[in-house]
Amino acid sequence: MRILLVEDDELLGSGIVDTLSRAGHVVEWLKGGPLGLAALQGSEFEAVILDLGLPGMDGLDVLRRARAAGNKTPVLVLSARDAPGQRVAGLDAGADDYLVKPFDVDELIARLRALQRRLRGSASNVLEHGALRLDPAAGSVLHEGRPVVLQRREFTLLHRLLSSAGQVLTRAQLEESLYGWDGNVESNALDVHVHNLRKKLYPGVIRTVRGVGYVADPPP
Amino acid sequence: MRTYSIQAQLLAGTVALLLAVLGAAAWLGFDAGQDEAEELFDARLATSARVLAALLGMDGKVREGLTDPVIVALPAPLETAVHDAATPLGHHYETRIAFQVRDARGGLLMRSSSAPQAPYAPLEVGFSNQRFDGRSWRVFTLRSGELWIHAADSDAVRNELSGKIARATVAPLMVGIPLLLLLLGLLTRYGLAPLAELARQIARREPGTLAPIELARTPPEVAPLVESLNGLLERERRFTADAAHELRTPLAAIKIHAQNAARASGEAQRDASLGRMLAAVERSSRLAAQMLAFRRATAPHGHLAAQRASMRQVLEDALEEVSPALKERAQKIAVTTAPAEDDIFIHGEHEKLVSLARNLLDNAIRYAPAGSAIEVSLHLQPRTVVLSVADDGPGIPPELRNRVFEGYYRIPGTAGEGSGLGLAIVREIAGQHGAHVDIGEARPGRGTRITVTFPAIVPSR
Numbered sequence: 001m002r003i004l005l006v007e008d009d010e011l012l013g014s015g016i017v018d019t020l021s022r023a024g025h026v027v028e029w030l031k032g033g034p035l036g037l038a039a040l041q042g043s044e045f046e047a048v049i050l051d052l053g054l055p056g057m058d059g060l061d062v063l064r065r066a067r068a069a070g071n072k073t074p075v076l077v078l079s080a081r082d083a084p085g086q087r088v089a090g091l092d093a094g095a096d097d098y099l100v101k102p103f104d105v106d107e108l109i110a111r112l113r114a115l116q117r118r119l120r121g122s123a124s125n126v127l128e129h130g131a132l133r134l135d136p137a138a139g140s141v142l143h144e145g146r147p148v149v150l151q152r153r154e155f156t157l158l159h160r161l162l163s164s165a166g167q168v169l170t171r172a173q174l175e176e177s178l179y180g181w182d183g184n185v186e187s188n189a190l191d192v193h194v195h196n197l198r199k200k201l202y203p204g205v206i207r208t209v210r211g212v213g214y215v216a217d218p219p220p
Numbered sequence: 221m222r223t224y225s226i227q228a229q230l231l232a233g234t235v236a237l238l239l240a241v242l243g244a245a246a247w248l249g250f251d252a253g254q255d256e257a258e259e260l261f262d263a264r265l266a267t268s269a270r271v272l273a274a275l276l277g278m279d280g281k282v283r284e285g286l287t288d289p290v291i292v293a294l295p296a297p298l299e300t301a302v303h304d305a306a307t308p309l310g311h312h313y314e315t316r317i318a319f320q321v322r323d324a325r326g327g328l329l330m331r332s333s334s335a336p337q338a339p340y341a342p343l344e345v346g347f348s349n350q351r352f353d354g355r356s357w358r359v360f361t362l363r364s365g366e367l368w369i370h371a372a373d374s375d376a377v378r379n380e381l382s383g384k385i386a387r388a389t390v391a392p393l394m395v396g397i398p399l400l401l402l403l404l405g406l407l408t409r410y411g412l413a414p415l416a417e418l419a420r421q422i423a424r425r426e427p428g429t430l431a432p433i434e435l436a437r438t439p440p441e442v443a444p445l446v447e448s449l450n451g452l453l454e455r456e457r458r459f460t461a462d463a464a465h466e467l468r469t470p471l472a473a474i475k476i477h478a479q480n481a482a483r484a485s486g487e488a489q490r491d492a493s494l495g496r497m498l499a500a501v502e503r504s505s506r507l508a509a510q511m512l513a514f515r516r517a518t519a520p521h522g523h524l525a526a527q528r529a530s531m532r533q534v535l536e537d538a539l540e541e542v543s544p545a546l547k548e549r550a551q552k553i554a555v556t557t558a559p560a561e562d563d564i565f566i567h568g569e570h571e572k573l574v575s576l577a578r579n580l581l582d583n584a585i586r587y588a589p590a591g592s593a594i595e596v597s598l599h600l601q602p603r604t605v606v607l608s609v610a611d612d613g614p615g616i617p618p619e620l621r622n623r624v625f626e627g628y629y630r631i632p633g634t635a636g637e638g639s640g641l642g643l644a645i646v647r648e649i650a651g652q653h654g655a656h657v658d659i660g661e662a663r664p665g666r667g668t669r670i671t672v673t674f675p676a677i678v679p680s681r
Contacts, residue, residue, distance in 0.1 A: 009469050011500045015476030018493060022485070080468035102472035105479045 001112065001159070002044070002177045005029045006036030006062065007051040007078065012101075016049065019105045024139065024152045025112075026180040033057025040066045044173060045073050046119075046163075047112050052079040052090070060093045067094035074115035078103070113137060120163065127162045130219030132201065134162055143201050150200065153178050157193050161206060161216040170213040226415075227408045234404055238397060246390040253385030257378050262347060265360040269371040272319060273364035276330075290330040299333075316374040318357075324366045340370040414442045430457040462628050463511050466639070470507060473500035510639035513575055514627065517648045524653060528677070529568040531598055531605060532557065537570075538577035542585060550591045553581070557598040564600045566674045568653045576649040579642040580609040580670055586638055587613035587668070595662070605676050610662035610669040621659040646672070 003020055007013040008031045020027045028045070030036045033054040040048060040062070052059035063075060077095040079086070087098045096118070097111050113125050113136055127134040133142040136159060141148045150158065160177045161169065171190060178193070179185050194206050194214060206214050295309040318335035322328055326343060341348050341359045350357045356375040361368065414435050421433055432450040435442070477497035484490035539553065546553060557564070566573075584594045588611035595610040616624055616631065623629050625647045628640040643657075650657045655674040662669045 009473065011473040011496055011503065012469055012476065014496055015473055015480060015493075015500075018480045018489075019476060022480070022483075022489070080465045080472075082468075101468040102475045105476055 001046045001116065001156070002026045002180065003028070003112065004036070004039055004043075004045040004048045004073075006031075006033070006039075006048065006054065006059065008032065008054050009051070016108070019108070023109055024156055026156070026177060028180055031055075033059065033062050037062045037065055040071055040073065041069060044176065046160075046177075047115050048073050048075045049108075049112075050075055050077050050095070052077060052081060060089065063090075063093045063095060074119055076108075076111055076115060078108075110137070116163065127159070129162050129165060129216065132162070132205070134159060141201075148200055150197070151193075154193050154197055154200070157190075158197055158201075158205075161214065165216045166218045168209050168212055168215040172213075174213060226412060227405070230408050231401065231404060235397075235401065238400065242390060242393050242397070245393065246386050249389030250382055250386030253389075254378070254382035257381045257385075261358065261373060261378055262360070265347075265358065265371045265373060266362070268317075268319065269360050269362040269369045272321065272371065273362055273367065273369050276321065276367060276369075277364060289328040291333055292330065293333045313377055316377050318372045320370040320372075322368040322370070324368070326368070329367070335370075335372065340372055343368050411439070413437070414439055418442065418446065430460070459515075459627070466507060466511075466628055467504065470500055470504040473497075474504065507639045510641040510645070513579075514641045514645050514648070517572060517575060517645045524569060525567045527567060527569055528565045529570045529573050531564040531566060531573070531607065533563075534570060534573040534577055535596065535598060535607075537574045538581055541574070541578050542581045545582070545585050549585055549588075551585060551588060551594055553594045553596055555596045555598070559600060562600075564598060564605055565677055566605050566653070567677060568674070572649045572652065576646050576672065577607065579645050580607075580672070583638070583642050583670075584609050584611035584613070584668070587611060589613070600676065603676050605674040606671060607674070608669055608671040610667060612662065612667045615661055615666060615668050616659055624659070625657075643670075646670070650674075 003025050005013060005016055005020075005027050007016065007029065010031075013029055013031065017027045017029050028039060028043075030039055031054075033056040035056075036048075036050065036054070036059075037057065039045075050059045050063060054062070059077065059079070063077070066073075066075075074096045075094065076097040076099060077090045078099050078101060079090065080101045081087075081090075082100040087100075090098045096115055099108060099111060116136070117125050125135065125137050127136070131144045134155075135141075139155065141150055141155065141158065156178055157174065160174060175185050175190055178190070194208075197206060205216065207217055209215055294314055297307070298310050298312055298314055315334045318332045318340075319330075320328060320332075320335050320340050321330040322339065322343070326339060328337065328339070331337075336352055340352070340357070341350050341361055343361070343363075345361050345363050348359050348361070350359050350372070357372045358375065358378070359370050359372040361370050363369075414437050417435055418433065421435075430453050432453055433446055435446060438446055474497055477493045477500060481490050481493035481497060484493055535555065539555075581594070581596070588594060592612040594612075595608075597606075597608050599606045620631055624631065624643050627644040629644075630638055630640040647657050650672050653674055655672050658671045658673070660669045660671065661667060
């Protein structure tokens with residue numbers, strides 16, 4: 001999952017980045033309100049973790065402006081403000097979830113998964129795609145009931161494509177999902193991952209759309 | 221000075237005032253009644269004398285050769301009656317009304333039985349006051365041809381009347397006073413009820429409860445008291461809430477790095493997480509220490525004017541406390557004092573002044589670049605003692621120079637992990653010492669200079 005983290009605290013931010021990237025997510029970390037808003041509006045993320053007490057612009061303002069501009073990215077607010085009224089204000093400003101500091105890392109990750117699930121309108125985290133079964137919580141993939149061992153980036157790529165099954169994703173979108181902004185992407189790295197996925201699963205799992213990108217066609 | 225209950229004061233004051241007013245009313249009533257009665261009785265005395273003269277005149281001359289004077293007696297029962305009621309025979313008071321008729325030479329011709337044998341008054345026309353039988357009498361003397369007529373009544377009659385008038389004036393008031401007092405008591409109790417409730421609420425309060433005080437009825441006299449109490453409670457609550465809030469982020473950082481370390485996939489990952497966790501722990505403990513320092517700074521202070529603190533010693537102690545940080549940042553502190561040889565004293569508390577100086581130095585060390593120099597100066601001026609600390613840091617923009625004194629305020633985007641309490645502590649302590657704090661630039665457009673100006677000790681002669 002590609003996640004935008006907006007958090008001004010150096011130590012907490014680095015901890016969240018460690019946690020999420022070790023869980024296979026790509027994290028973009030920004031430390032100010034205006035920068036966070038610009039990133040949210042200019043780039044695609046599957047989820048946003050937003051602190052409230054930010055320099056430059058309060059997190060709630062970032063959220064309100066993004067929502068006013070029509071941005072629908074799921075947002076999890078991370079805050080030290082724990083009064084019920086403050087949680088209500090956060091949710092009313094457009095947050096999808098509200099987590100009070102200090103928090104448990106497993107809870108943070110579970111809540112992010114829940115946001116994805118809700119976005120798909122699905123009751124379960126598990127993605128079913130024909131004979132394929134991808135479980136993001138367990139990090140496992142089953143093909144015709146057999147476990148398939150995937151590398152971290154292969155898993156992330158498959159997850160991204162299956163989450164938007166039937167929708168063509170551009171090379172740029174997929175590369176951002178895999179590497180974020182500052183990853184050094186070799187020009188054919190994406191093609192290599194696609195090639196490996198086709199080999200480990202079955203050739204038709206991913207279709208190339210020439211000049212655009214890739215798509216996971218809905219199963220027949 | 222002894223303090224009396226407000227209710228008792230109000231009641232006592234009102235009673236005293238009321239008694240004074242009533243006394244005056246009674247006296248005035250008595251006086252006015254007496255005057256009126258005087259005039260009425262005088263008129264009647266004169267009328268009686270004239271009627272008597274007319275009657276005697278109709279009979280022609282008083283019979284010649286009369287040896288004994290004629291005595292007009294009262295019916296016997298009236299002589300001895302004691303009650304004041306009228307009877308078919310007349311009135312007991314007739315014994316106090318008397319007359320004498322005398323000839324031109326003063327010889328007694330006729331008298332009422334209540335009148336004495338001796339002449340009532342000299343032979344002069346008009347009103348006069350006389351004493352007879354141990355009583356005061358009012359006498360009217362009339363001359364009619366050859367006859368002198370004295371008509372008299374005793375003062376007892378008159379006083380009784382005016383006394384009755386005065387009593388009639390005062391009596392309803394006497395009944396009214398207790399009623400009024402009762403009403404007044406109830407009114408003051410009602411009026412003071414909000415104070416009583418305030419006292420009850422405070423007494424019933426659990427220790428540590430910081431909820432604001434709310435009264436069912438807050439009259440304008442009590443409102444300032446409730447407001448300032450609630451202001452205090454609010455400050456206390458905000459401090460506690462802020463403290464909890466400020467600790468959440470460092471705690472979250474500690475927790476996440478601890479969890480990351482626990483599930484690290486290799487030694488390098490684990491060490492990185494543990495290192496950051498340690499940094500987060502250090503920051504939390506520094507924050508807690510600053511919170512305590514702020515608490516101590518705002519704690520009630522003794523009589524500062526009675527204490528003397530050596531500013532040289534204060535500076536020395538503060539420098540010693542910051543020396544490890546100074547070494548770590550490879551910075552140097554240059555101290556200049558004037559006068560160079562003598563110590564400089566101000567009225568104040570040593571510990572708090574050290575805390576003030578240390579916080580100024582801490583800020584300079586934290587925000588000035590590593591390896592830079594920090595300038596500290598301590599100057600005795602004619603009326604002031606000026607302590608200033610200047611650094612080469614990023615400086616404080618003029619529009620934020622007031623905000624940085626607020627507790628937990630940090631300039632957005634500032635590197636380093638200040639608690640946001642340092643300058644709040646400085647201002648608090650400075651305020652207690654009657655000093656003011658100014659923020660400026662160390663050099664035009666660069667750095668920060670914070671100047672604290674204390675009042676100097678005025679030499680006693």
